[in-house]
Amino acid sequence: ELKVEQNPLFLSMQEGKNYTIYCNYSTTSDRLYWYRQDPGKSLESLFVLLSNGAVKQEGRLMASLDTKARLSTLHITAAVHDLSATYFCAVDVDNFNKFYFGSGTKLNVKP
Amino acid sequence: NAGVTQTPKFQVLKTGQSMTLQCAQDMNHNSMYWYRQDPGMGLRLIYYSASEGTTDKGEVPNGYNVSRLNKREFSLRLESAAPSQTSVYFCASSAQLNTEAFFGQGTRLTVV
Numbered sequence: 001e002l003k004v005e006q007n008p009l010f011l012s013m014q015e016g017k018n019y020t021i022y023c024n025y026s027t028t029s030d031r032l033y034w035y036r037q038d039p040g041k042s043l044e045s046l047f048v049l050l051s052n053g054a055v056k057q058e059g060r061l062m063a064s065l066d067t068k069a070r071l072s073t074l075h076i077t078a079a080v081h082d083l084s085a086t087y088f089c090a091v092d093v094d095n096f097n098k099f100y101f102g103s104g105t106k107l108n109v110k111p
Numbered sequence: 112n113a114g115v116t117q118t119p120k121f122q123v124l125k126t127g128q129s130m131t132l133q134c135a136q137d138m139n140h141n142s143m144y145w146y147r148q149d150p151g152m153g154l155r156l157i158y159y160s161a162s163e164g165t166t167d168k169g170e171v172p173n174g175y176n177v178s179r180l181n182k183r184e185f186s187l188r189l190e191s192a193a194p195s196q197t198s199v200y201f202c203a204s205s206a207q208l209n210t211e212a213f214f215g216q217g218t219r220l221t222v223v
Binding site: 004006009031033035041042043044045048050088090092095096097098099100101102103104 | 146
């Protein structure tokens with residue numbers, strides 16, 4: 001059974017701090033996606049990681065992929081309140097654009 | 112600039128009623144998806160369509176049927192709604208391999 005596990009599930013942090021969200025998955029895959037969801041809204045794509053060692057950065061967010069460890073990380077640098085949202089990772093099973101999601105990490109950045 | 116459009120946005124059903132959730136995309140995408148989102152469980156794939164005329168079961172297909180009517184439209188049908196199907200349903204589409212999915216605004220379904 002495929003498992004996509006994120007931790008932590010909840011993260012409360014102060015503005016200006018750094019933190020990392022982890023996404024572990026149980027199947028072989030070298031395609032990993034990160035999404036953001038604001039409360040009551042839909043999902044928005046953040047990063048597409050397509051190979052071992054891939055690293056993508058956008059503003060205060062940086063995502064990386066280690067396919068050997070079956071691990072992706074989403075690193076937050078100097079958090080700001082606007083980053084408060086729920087973040088999901090999704091694995092492409094069988095490299096067929098069939099996405100399986102983690103449970104999400106709810107991030108709350110306090111001013 | 113519509114992207115992925117879902118209807119309805121909200122729906123309340125009685126147990127045993129049937130309904131169809133509609134989804135259409137205007138991005139000429141090949142793949143389309145139906146997910147359900149429940150608190151603490153992320154998104155779970157119900158059904159998936161890699162291309163027009165094909166459909167495939169996901170993680171939680173029981174109690175649902177789908178139709179890929181054409182390249183644009185992918186509908187989800189609940190034949191006999193149950194309270195366990197109370198959820199937020201998202202439709203999504205993607206262009207091709209190695210590209211992200213684009214999501215609709217969701218349908219909040221309550222079964223009483």
